[in-house]
Amino acid sequence: MIVTVTMNPSIDISYPLETLKLDTVNRVPFVSKTAGGKGLNVTRVIDQLGGDVLATGLLGGHHGAFIQSQLNIEGINHQFAKIAGETRNSIAILHDGGHQTEILEAGPEVSILELAAFEKQLHLLLKEASLVTLSGSLATGIPVDYYQRLLSIANQYGVKTLLDTSGKSLKASLENTEKPYLIKPNTEEISDLMGQELVIEDLEQVKLLLSGDIFTGVEWIVITLGAKGAIVKQGTDFYRVEIPEIAVVNPVGSGDAAIAGLAFALDSDFSVEEVLKYGMVTGMLNAMERKTGHINPDKLDKLKEKIVVTKI
Structure with a gap:
């Protein structure tokens, strides 16, 4: 069983607009509201792939109840710890031919006692788990190094x-x-972490940076490049992953879908090449759908065949 952890869930609201006009009224023809937060997007895609998955994390208030009801409707297993605060909204405005503007609430304040109750529940879940995903931001009151505790x-x-x-x-x-x-x-995230810009075209620099002491013990480093695919370090090996061009409908949640594909493939003991292809294809499939954190599995095999994995 794969357990997904979402420490700061949200109701993901997507507003598509031809043009975003400032200082005036914008009317939207279509609104999408989903049980979201990065970890729940991961959960949904793993479920759509046919994986055995259970979602956990923190939920509170009317928004938390809405998220639980949506998961129930979708038939997704979940065991969340309850908090007193109100779960947040996350708004994505899709506008002006491919631009995306996001408005993200910080989320509720979480107490030490609430974290302790969550950890007690997590211990029980991990006894039955084969793999766990930790995704997204941390709500207010949660220490910045809290993922280290969960690791x-x-x-x-x-x-x-x-x-x-x-x-x-x-x-x-x-x-x-x-x-x-x-x-x-x-x-951007890897460059920020290393304190210097990662130049993807300079493979020797990439290999040197990803072999640094900070990454010792990390089996997989998957650096996503958007439409250019990915650069990957697995053990001591390096790979370049190239993906085909697709018609993007809604890119929100594509990174989460990629984590879902990676998790599903790793949990299924697929080969390195298949793991990387699943990570890329699920990200692309999400971008081709209107709803965030959704894929059409019927399109998976044909699109996956077009992904090229090269050892470098």
């Missing part, structure tokens, strides 16, 4: 951890002995 708990049970976060939270998770099994930064 330590997962490692107690020998559960592989896929970590998808950025900034101080990612750095704190890598500067300790308890390391994630996989991380998935984009070029």
Whole structure:
């Protein structure tokens, strides 16, 4: 069973507009509201792939109840810890031919007692888990190094951890002995982490940076490049992944879908090439759908055939 952790869930609201006009009224013809937050997008895509998945994390208030009701409707297993605060909204405005403007609430304040109750529940879930994903931001009141604590708990049970976060939270998770099994930064996030720009065309620089001490113990480093695919370090090997051009409808959640594909493939003991293809194809399939965190599995095999994985 794959367990997905979402420490700061949200109701994801998507507003498509031909043109975003400032200082006036904008009327939208279509609104999408989904149970969201990065971890729940991961959950949904794993479920659509046919994986055995359970969602956990923190939920509170009317928004939390809405998210639980949506998961129930979709038939997705979940066991969330309850908090007193109101779960947040996250708004994405899709406008002006491919531009995306996001308005993200910080999320509720979480107490030490609420975190302790969540951890008690997580211990029980990890006894039955084979893999866990940790995704997204941390709500107010949660220490910036909190993912390090969750990594330590997962490692107690020998559960592989896929970590998808950025900034101080990612750095704190890598500067300790308890390391994630996989991380998935984009070029901006990895450059910020290393304190220098990563030049993808300079493969020797890429190899040198990704072999740094901070990454010791991390089995998979998947650097996503958007439409250009990915650069990957797996063990001591490096790979370039190239993807075909697609018609993008809604890119929101594509990174989460990629984590879902990676998690599903790793949990299925697929080959390195298949793991990378699943990570890329699920991200692309999400971008081709209107709803965030959704894929059409019927399109998977044909699109996956067009992905090229090259050892470098």
